[in-house]
């Protein structure tokens with residue numbers, strides 16, 4: 168793994184985002200701080216985290232200490248007081264470092280924002296500062312063994328009982344699931360209804376090993392890639408949460424809340440794709456200039472040059488579109504269809520370009536000690552989670 172660390176660090180990867188219009192001086196400063204943190208503190212521990220299947224909680228606390236968690240949550244709740252641009256800068260720096268173990272996008276970019284938007288004042292003051300310092304890790308549990316894309320068909324139930332809801336059901340593929348102390352659960356408060364029966368409830372589930380009664384963690388799932396990232400099954404069997412943990416305070420609002428938050432989630436997946444796409448091109452340019460075949464660098468072969476010329480063009484076009492989406496989102500003008508376009512198109516281009524770059528690496532492109540192989544294995548899921556790309560196309564088509 169030390170070899171991998173060296174290779175990630177030595178590729179002289181330029182941050183293209185530095186030229187993006189939304190990158191102000193303080194966003195750039197945060198990006199530099201994040202890049203240094205991930206390379207120095209997280210990357211050397213990737214192998215340890217991959218072996219256990221999740222990052223250790225102390226890394227979360229270390230990230231919180233330097234201000235990498237909840238950067239876009241108001242300062243009064245312990246956050247950084249920044250904007251979505253700060254979240255993107257952290258995401259891109261993390262993905263470029265090769266240290267993807269902590270799913271900060273889910274914790275800070277998604278879960279904290281549901282709480283900031285829909286939790287009560289008292290709840291925000293209780294949960295958000297702990298999420299910002301890394302002592303409380305957040306997850307959002309929508310997907311079930313029998314239902315992913317068709318979210319309105321979930322079967323997890325939340326039944327009102329006096330001042331509490333009683334939650335029963337099973338979730339799978341939940342990012343940060345093993346470490347999470349706080350889980351937003353999508354559940355049916357009215358099983359007779361489809362989308363209108365779905366609500367979001369917050370559960371304080373306890374630290375690993377000291378779970379709240381009625382809550383159980385399942386397996387940490389073994390994945391094709393993202394070996395160091397925490398993806399787990401969760402089970403609820405009579406888990407009681409206070410009635411005020413119903414986000415928004417009114418039953419049946421879950422789908423509407425998801426619709427409001429989803430553009431940001433989709434843009435964060437696109438941000439991961441953007442960083443991976445650019446990193447793939449830059450690592451491959453560096454590699455093919457070093458590696459020789461038939462007496463000259465691979466980069467001198469016309470096929471290599473043309474392939475990389477095309478991949479670099481795709482990366483540039485994607486960056487322009489992505490930057491436009493970020494600028495629109497910062498101005499509160501990003502519509503759901505455009506966010507779906509960004510998620511689908513950028514992740515499709517990401518996996519296409521990474522695959523072409525693996526080819527240009529030859530056999531070394533299949534070795535996990537090379538960044539391009541990690542980008543290949545870690546990146547494939549991008550077209551599936553956050554809403555499968557086929558679902559994105561459905562949403563886009565509905566807007567036409």
Ligand SMILES: Cc1cc2nc3c(=O)[nH]c(=O)nc-3n(C[C@H](O)[C@H](O)[C@H](O)COP(=O)(O)OP(=O)(O)OC[C@H]3O[C@@H](n4cnc5c(N)ncnc54)[C@H](O)[C@@H]3O)c2cc1C
Nearest residue numbers: 307308309310314315316340341342551552553554555557
């Ligand atoms: C690593 C990882 C992390 C994840 N993290 C989370 C998390 O934190 N929280 C969470 O709730 N979920 C999470 N998920 C779940 C993820 O969001 C789902 O896997 C995804 O939404 C697809 O659902 P599914 O797997 O049930 O596939 P299905 O819904 O069974 O769909 C399978 C395939 O069918 C096709 N398809 C489905 N519907 C349509 C349609 N209407 N039109 C055309 N084609 C269609 C698509 O190609 C799709 O990929 C994660 C998954 C993974 C693998």
